[in-house]
Amino acid sequence: MAKPTTPVTARGEQTRQNLLAAAEQEFGEKGFHTASISSITQRAGVAQGTFYIYFASKEDILRALVRQMGRKVRHSLTEATEAIPNRLEQEKHGLEHFLKFAVEHKNLYRIVLESQFIDESIHREYFETLVEMYAARLKKAQESDQIRKEDPFGQAWVLMGISYYLGLRYAMWEHRMPPDEVVETAKGFIERGLRPD
Amino acid sequence: MAKPTTPVTARGEQTRQNLLAAAEQEFGEKGFHTASISSITQRAGVAQGTFYIYFASKEDILRALVRQMGRKVRHSLTEATEAIPNRLEQEKHGLEHFLKFAVEHKNLYRIVLESQFIDESIHREYFETLVEMYAARLKKAQESDQIRKEDPFGQAWVLMGISYYLGLRYAMWEHRMPPDEVVETAKGFIERGLRPD
Amino acid sequence: MAKPTTPVTARGEQTRQNLLAAAEQEFGEKGFHTASISSITQRAGVAQGTFYIYFASKEDILRALVRQMGRKVRHSLTEATEAIPNRLEQEKHGLEHFLKFAVEHKNLYRIVLESQFIDESIHREYFETLVEMYAARLKKAQESDQIRKEDPFGQAWVLMGISYYLGLRYAMWEHRMPPDEVVETAKGFIERGLRPD
Amino acid sequence: MAKPTTPVTARGEQTRQNLLAAAEQEFGEKGFHTASISSITQRAGVAQGTFYIYFASKEDILRALVRQMGRKVRHSLTEATEAIPNRLEQEKHGLEHFLKFAVEHKNLYRIVLESQFIDESIHREYFETLVEMYAARLKKAQESDQIRKEDPFGQAWVLMGISYYLGLRYAMWEHRMPPDEVVETAKGFIERGLRPD
DNA sequence: CATGAATGAGGCTTCATTCAT
DNA sequence: GATGAATGAAGCCTCATTCAT
Numbered sequence: 001m002a003k004p005t006t007p008v009t010a011r012g013e014q015t016r017q018n019l020l021a022a023a024e025q026e027f028g029e030k031g032f033h034t035a036s037i038s039s040i041t042q043r044a045g046v047a048q049g050t051f052y053i054y055f056a057s058k059e060d061i062l063r064a065l066v067r068q069m070g071r072k073v074r075h076s077l078t079e080a081t082e083a084i085p086n087r088l089e090q091e092k093h094g095l096e097h098f099l100k101f102a103v104e105h106k107n108l109y110r111i112v113l114e115s116q117f118i119d120e121s122i123h124r125e126y127f128e129t130l131v132e133m134y135a136a137r138l139k140k141a142q143e144s145d146q147i148r149k150e151d152p153f154g155q156a157w158v159l160m161g162i163s164y165y166l167g168l169r170y171a172m173w174e175h176r177m178p179p180d181e182v183v184e185t186a187k188g189f190i191e192r193g194l195r196p197d
Numbered sequence: 198m199a200k201p202t203t204p205v206t207a208r209g210e211q212t213r214q215n216l217l218a219a220a221e222q223e224f225g226e227k228g229f230h231t232a233s234i235s236s237i238t239q240r241a242g243v244a245q246g247t248f249y250i251y252f253a254s255k256e257d258i259l260r261a262l263v264r265q266m267g268r269k270v271r272h273s274l275t276e277a278t279e280a281i282p283n284r285l286e287q288e289k290h291g292l293e294h295f296l297k298f299a300v301e302h303k304n305l306y307r308i309v310l311e312s313q314f315i316d317e318s319i320h321r322e323y324f325e326t327l328v329e330m331y332a333a334r335l336k337k338a339q340e341s342d343q344i345r346k347e348d349p350f351g352q353a354w355v356l357m358g359i360s361y362y363l364g365l366r367y368a369m370w371e372h373r374m375p376p377d378e379v380v381e382t383a384k385g386f387i388e389r390g391l392r393p394d
Numbered sequence: 395m396a397k398p399t400t401p402v403t404a405r406g407e408q409t410r411q412n413l414l415a416a417a418e419q420e421f422g423e424k425g426f427h428t429a430s431i432s433s434i435t436q437r438a439g440v441a442q443g444t445f446y447i448y449f450a451s452k453e454d455i456l457r458a459l460v461r462q463m464g465r466k467v468r469h470s471l472t473e474a475t476e477a478i479p480n481r482l483e484q485e486k487h488g489l490e491h492f493l494k495f496a497v498e499h500k501n502l503y504r505i506v507l508e509s510q511f512i513d514e515s516i517h518r519e520y521f522e523t524l525v526e527m528y529a530a531r532l533k534k535a536q537e538s539d540q541i542r543k544e545d546p547f548g549q550a551w552v553l554m555g556i557s558y559y560l561g562l563r564y565a566m567w568e569h570r571m572p573p574d575e576v577v578e579t580a581k582g583f584i585e586r587g588l589r590p591d
Numbered sequence: 592m593a594k595p596t597t598p599v600t601a602r603g604e605q606t607r608q609n610l611l612a613a614a615e616q617e618f619g620e621k622g623f624h625t626a627s628i629s630s631i632t633q634r635a636g637v638a639q640g641t642f643y644i645y646f647a648s649k650e651d652i653l654r655a656l657v658r659q660m661g662r663k664v665r666h667s668l669t670e671a672t673e674a675i676p677n678r679l680e681q682e683k684h685g686l687e688h689f690l691k692f693a694v695e696h697k698n699l700y701r702i703v704l705e706s707q708f709i710d711e712s713i714h715r716e717y718f719e720t721l722v723e724m725y726a727a728r729l730k731k732a733q734e735s736d737q738i739r740k741e742d743p744f745g746q747a748w749v750l751m752g753i754s755y756y757l758g759l760r761y762a763m764w765e766h767r768m769p770p771d772e773v774v775e776t777a778k779g780f781i782e783r784g785l786r787p788d
Numbered sequence: 789c790a791t792g793a794a795t796g797a798g799g800c801t802t803c804a805t806t807c808a809t
Numbered sequence: 810g811a812t813g814a815a816t817g818a819a820g821c822c823t824c825a826t827t828c829a830t
Contacts, residue, residue: 555756
C-alpha cells in the first residue's frame with residue numbers, strides 16, 4: 001500500500017474530496033508545518049490511516065491542492081475576461097477579478113504562496129503554467145496592436161507581480177479587497193504600462 | 198528560562214555574530230522549518246546550549262535576521278539613489294539596485310519572504326517600515342511635480358510588487374539578474390506609470 | 395472474524411495457491427517483517443481482503459509455507475538417497491543433494507530459517523520432524539553395522555549442523571553451490587565421523 | 592543532531608553503556624522487531640530522545656551489539672584455548688567452551704543469529720571475521736602437522752556449522768548445555784575429522 | 789560564558805486486520 | 810468468493826528547549 005490508490009467506488013471518491021477540503025482549511029488556517037495529518041483526518045471524519053490510501057504524504061496532498069488552485073484560477077480568469085473585447089480592458093478587469101478571487105479563496109491562495117517554501121517544484125509548476133497563459137494572451141494582443149509591443153514574458157511578470165503583491169497584502173493580511181484608490185492606481189499603471197504609444 | 202543576554206564582552210559579541218551568520222546560511226539554504234538549532238550551532242562552532250544565551254527561541258533569531266535585512270535594504274537603497282537628482286530616475290534605478298541586492302543577499306531575502314508564513318508580525322514589520330519609507334519619498338516627489346499625483350501608498354505597493362516578484366523569480370529561483378529586456382520592460386512600466394501627464 | 399475456509403471450488407484452490415506462491419516470493423525476497431500482506435495480494439492478483447478468506451493471519455501463511463518446505467525436503471531427500479545401498483554413502487550424497495535443493499529453493503529455505511525468530515514453534519516443528527527422520531535412519535544404519543554406534547540424535551544434530559551452515563553460507567548468501575573442495579572437506583568429515591572403526 | 596555523538600563525559604559514556612545493556616536484554620528477549628526503542632530507553636532509565644544521541648537508529652545499536660559480541664567471542668575463545676598445546680585438543684575444547692559461552696550470553700547470541708535477517712551485512716561482518724580467525728589457526732596447525740591437510744576454510748565452515756547448530760539447538764532453545772553424549776559425539780566428529788591419517 | 793547531556797512532546801507513516809457490498 | 814475501503818494502534822525519529830557543571 002505504498003502508492004496511493006485512485007478511488008474506484010463513489011464512496012472512495014467522496015472520501016478523497018473530503019480530505020482535500022479538510023486539508024485546504026487546515027493548511028490555510030494553520031500553515032503547512034503547523035497543520036497535522038491527524039487534524040486533517042479529524043476534519044474529514046475518517047481515521048488517520050485513511051489519509052494514506054489517497055495521498056502518499058503530506059507534501060502529496062499539498063501538490064494536489066496547488067494543482068486544483070491552478071485549474072480554478074485559470075478557469076476563473078478565462079471565464080471572467082473572455083467576454084471583454086478589448087485586451088487592455090481585459091487586463092485591468094483581470095486584476096480586479098483576481099483580487100476578488102484571492103479574497104474568496106484565501107486559504108488556497110495562502111497555500112499556493114507557502115508551497116514555495118516547502119517544495120519549490122510545486123510552486124514553480126503553478127506559476128509557470130500561469131505565466132505561460134498570460135504571456136500567450138499578451139502576445140496575441142500585441143499582434144492586433146491592442147497593447148504595446150514588448151517582451152510578453154516581461155510584461156507578464158510585471159502584471160503578475162502587481163497582482164501577487166496586492167493579493168498578499170490585502171487577501172492574505174486583511175482578508176478584504178484593497179481600497180478603491182489602490183485598485184485605481186494599480187489599474188492606471190497597467191493602462192499606461194501596456195497602452196501602445 | 199533566563200532571557201537572552203545582550204553580550205557585554207567582545208567574545209560574547211563575536212559569538213552572537215557567528216550565530217547570526219550561521220543562521221542566515223542555514224535558514225537561507227534549508228528554510229526555517231528544515232533548519233535546526235543544532236545545525237546552526239555546529240556551523241557557528243559552539244555548543245547547542247550557547248544558542249539560548251543569545252536568543253530566546255528559533256523565532257527570535259529569525260526576527261533578528263529580518264530586522265538586519267530591513268536595515269541593510271533601507272540603507273543600501275538610500276545610498277544608491279540619493280545621488281540621483283530626478284525622482285523618477287531614482288525609482289527606476291532603485292528597482293535595478295534592489296534586484297542586485299536581492300541576488301547578492303539571496304539567503305536573507307528568502308528568509309524575509311518566508312518569515313511571513315512563520316510569524317506574520319515579523320514580516321509585516323519589515324514591509325510596513327519599507328512601504329512607509331517608499332510612500333514618504335513618493336509623496337515628496339509628487340509635491341515637486343516630479344511624479345504623477347496619486348495615492349502614494351498605492352504607488353508604493355505597485356512598485357514593491359514589481360520588485361518583489363522579480364526578486365522572487367530571479368534572485369530566489371535563478372540566482373541571477375533578470376535578462377535586460379525584462380528589466381527594461383519593468384522600468385518602462387515604472388516610467389509610464391509614474392510620469393506626470 | 396471468520397476462520398479461513400478450506401477452498402471447495404477449483405477457483406478457490408487456485409487463489410490459495412497463488413497466494414502461497416506470492417508469499418513465498420515476497421517473504422523470500424524481503425523477509426517476513428518487511429513483507430506486507432498488501433504486496434502479497436498484489437503479486438497474487440487479488441484484493442487485500444481475499445487473503446483472509448484463506449489464511450487467518452500473516453503467521454498462518456508462514457506456517458503453511460514452512461510445512462510445505464518440510465514435505466518437499468523430506469520427500470526429496472528420501473527419493474534421492476533410497477536407491478543408494480550403502481548408508482554412509484547415502485549420508486554423503488544426502489549432504490550434496492540437500493545443498494542443491496537449498497540453492498534451488500532459496501526463498502523457501504530462507505523462510506524456514508527466519509521462521510525461528512518469528513514463531514519458534516513453527517521452526518521447531520520443522521526441524522524436529524526432520525531430525526526424527528534422520529535419527530531413525532541413522533539408528534537403522536547402526537543396527538546393520540554400516541555406521542559407528544553412537545547416540546543417533548547427536549549424530550543427526552552434527553550432520554544437520556554441517557548442512558545447515560553450508561546452506562546458509564552458500565545457498566542464502568552466495569546463491570550457488572559451495573566450491574568442490576569445501577564439499578569434499580565436508581564429506582570427509584561425515585565419512586570419518588560416521589565410519590565404524 | 593542527525594549523527595550520533597561519541598560521548599565526551601563519563602556520564603555520557605555511562606548512558607551509552609546502559610543503553611547497550613538494555614538493548615541486549617530487550618532484543619534478546621523479544622527479538623528485534625518486537626523490541627521497541629521506548630522499551631529500551633525505559634530499561635535504561637532515560638528518555639526516548641536520549642537514545643538518538645548515541646545511536647542513529649534501531650539498526651545502528653544492533654550493529655554495535657553484534658560487534659561487541661564479536662569482540663567478546665574472539666577474546667574468550669582465544670583466552671580459553673591458548674594454554675592448550677595440542678591444536679586438535681584446542682578445537683575440541685573450543686567447541687565446548689563456545690557452547691558454554693553461548694549459554695551464558697544467550698541474548699547476545701540470539702541477536703547475532705537474528706541479525707542476518709535484518710541486515711545481512713552486519714551478520715556477515717561478524718561471521719567473516721570469525722571464520723578468518725578460525726582458518727588462520729587451522730592453517731598453522733596444518734603446517735605443524737597437528738591436523739589433516741585440507742582446505743582450511745572448508746574445515747572452518749564445518750566446525751562452525753557444528754557449533755552454530757548445537758548453539759542454536761541448546762543455548763537458544765533449551766537454555767542449557769547439550770547432554771554429554773551429544774557433546775562427545777560432536778567432539779568425536781571433530782577428532783576424526785581433523786586428525787591426520 | 790560555554791558546554792554537552794538530557795528531555796519529552798509530537799508528528800508522520802505503516803500495516804495487519806475487519807467489514808459492507 | 811471476491812472486492813476495496815476503512816480502521817487505529819503502534820513505532821521510529823526529530824528537535825526546540827532546559828539544566829547541571
